[in-house]
Amino acid sequence: MRPMLSTLDTPAALVDRERLARNIARMQSRLDSLGVKFRPHVKTTKCIEIARAQLEAGARGITVSTLKEAQQFHAAGFDDILYAVGLVPGKLQQVLALRQAGCNLKVITDNAAAAAEIGRAAREEGITLEVWIEIDTDGHRSGVKPESAQLIEVGRALVESGAVLGGVMTHAGSSYDLDTPEALAAMAEQERAGCVRAAERLREQGWACPNVSVGSTPTALSAKSLPGVTEVRAGVYVFFDLVMANVGVCAPQDIALSVLTTVIGHQPEKGWAIVDAGWMAMSRDRGTQKQRHDYGYGQVCGEDGNVLPGYVLTGANQEHGILSREGAKDEDIEKRFPVGTRLRILPNHACATGAQFPQYEAVGKDGAVVTWPRFYGW
CATH class of the missing domain: 2.40.37.20 (D-serine dehydratase-like domain)
Known part of the structure; x- marks a missing residue:
């Protein structure tokens, strides 16, 4: 006999399955209508069952914030994974082990020294590693500016070290500070334009840059159009929370x-x-x-x-x-x-x-x- 809500001990973390399914469908439908691939960030849930529901709804690939997540999800059958935290040389062996195990793992960097070391270490192991460059489109956290000389330096370091320059990615985390549709739409366009511009500059150097990845829950739900973008990442939308309710992209009844x-x-x-x-x-x-x-x-x-x-x-x-x-x-x-x-x-x-x-x-x-x-x- 299956347990019931009334029999659970407290405190307990509850997931409302009906709201969860509605949130997943809402985001997938929106990004489908914008004509972009959706790569959900699974750091919010860290849960195999929920990630599978996201893929069944139409998502392609996942985003992780720790290599433990990458290991766990790959062991469960997930293959197309972006590790969206700047890779440091000390974690290269974990990354290379996942690649050797058959995981299609992509990593990111935002500095030339790390880029060169990543490429060198992978080459010595006989592995071709796909690396994306993190772009700073809002001054919120890490990444290189779209118009900076540093962007080209990082790209050159990757290419010359033998790594594959797989694309660019950004996260408009400052969208969490906004709370009007107009401001959110403007931030979504700023995020898109900056990341697309970075990709264009890399391509002007003769380097392939096939992936242009943007995203946060507020911008994903506020973008009017996404020309030049290949995929969107968002995570907290699957549950939502009170911060998102204050931002204006959900109601408390959606959480x-x-x-x-x-x-x-x-x-x-x-x-x-x-x-x-x-x-x-x-x-x-x-x-x-x-x-x-x-x-x-x-x-x-x-x-x-x-x-x-x-x-x-x-x-x-x-x-x-x-x-x-x-x-x-x-x-x-x-x-x-x-x-x-x-x-x-x-x-x-x-x-x-x-x-x-x-x-x-x-x-x-x-x-x-x-x-x-x-x-x-x-």
Whole structure:
């Protein structure tokens, strides 16, 4: 007999299967309509079952953020993998081992010295390694500017070392700071134009640069057109979270990941209910703090997943969460949430909250639960 939602211990990481399927279909349909390949980032879920659902919906290839992810997904039958974190020489042996095992693994770099070392080490092992150059299109993180001399230096280092210059990729992480359709569309175009321009400059040198990869959840859902782009990457869309709700690309009702928790006590004079999901369950991520709506450590929902407006986790200790009403103390907190009440908490940052748990409890519309393992580590 399959377990039911009502029988789960708390805290537990819940995945609403209906919302998950809707989120996957939404992104795939959008990128299909834009005529680009979709390579989802699986760092959000680190879950074989969810990644398979993404591929079944039409995705081609996956993006990972750790070599542990690459190893685990390749062992499960995933082949076309982009490791989207700058490769350092100390990790080359892990990469080369995956390539020797038959994994079609692509890596990235943004500096000439690393590019030369990557190509040299692969050549000495008799392996041809495909390397993409990371492009900085918004000043958010790493990468080389599209118009910089450094771009050509990195490309030359790759080609001369014997590596395959497979393409360029970028991530407009600053889109997370925006919250209007106009600003998001403008950032999506900035991301596209910068990455396409970098590819053009490399091709002007006589080097093939077949792949032009862009993406973040906000820009993927806001781009008007993507000429010159071959693929898009996005990750958190599969669950969504409260940061994405504040950005404006989803509603709280779209968020597929939540933490099941139980009320364990009260501080009635403060208007608090105490739950058994503290920061060890929710994570310490306070990503909504600087956005238009601060959800504390998470939005409170009923056990059925329906949002309870105005109630959030305003505080969190290691294993205790503090539930209270925004704006005014709830004088009836004990009656509203008696000890034993089971609730769901929507997370600020799905990646961080998911990382607190070894598995997801995937809940169907009928309340039946299937356990999906997740993995972590580097």
